[in-house]
Amino acid sequence: MGTGDAATRAEKRARLAHPIETGALVGARWSPYGFDPRPLPAAELRSLLEAARWSPSSYNEQPWRLVAARREDGEPFERLLGCLVEFNQSWARHASALVLGVVVRRFAGRDADNPAAEHDLGLATAHLMLEATARGLSTHAMIGIDAGRARAAFAIPDGFDPLTAIAIGYAGTPGDQPDKLRDRDAAPRDRKPLAEFVFGGEWGRPAPCLED
């Protein structure tokens, strides 16, 4: 299996209940635990970051900062890896690049918190992920980071909060991958049906648009 195929493995493809035009991206993206530690060209990573850059955000505030390191960067990659919780380190160490997601809590031009900051970091992350999928790359987001360690490791000032990390690379099956993670990578993906979370006039009752 080529690595490009691994990024969009057939058994991981979303089993769609309704047709979507973005199936090749939204339907094919999945979060592998197994990565093949190949070098990621800097230009590829730049394109993923460019996709994040063009994400929409509340008031166009762009309330994110990213710390990006490729494996070839050496020490900064290891430092970023060290900011992940132990479990995430165990598999993300095979990624080709790591990106730390940092939210900017306050509006730049107003004395107020930005309530959309976390939302908008998530949205930017989604853009990055879909660009990666389009390029045959895989991504795996992580909330399991040690924010205090990340703040210290990268001298992140007050008002900027490390929130998530993203492993980026080539899906694969490392020789030392635990069976449990290999099984997770082989399992089909699953989601709640729309009727469980799309409501209409009455909370908890499926929206009329879900019925034919």
Ligand SMILES: Cc1cc2nc3c(=O)[nH]c(=O)nc-3n(C[C@H](O)[C@H](O)[C@H](O)COP(=O)(O)O)c2cc1C
């Ligand atoms: C914000 C966010 C945080 C996540 N944190 C972790 C994490 O710390 N460790 C982990 O193994 N997976 C993490 N995941 C991956 C999810 O478990 C995964 O996206 C989910 O199970 C759906 O699988 P799929 O991405 O393959 O569709 C995270 C995903 C997101 C979006």
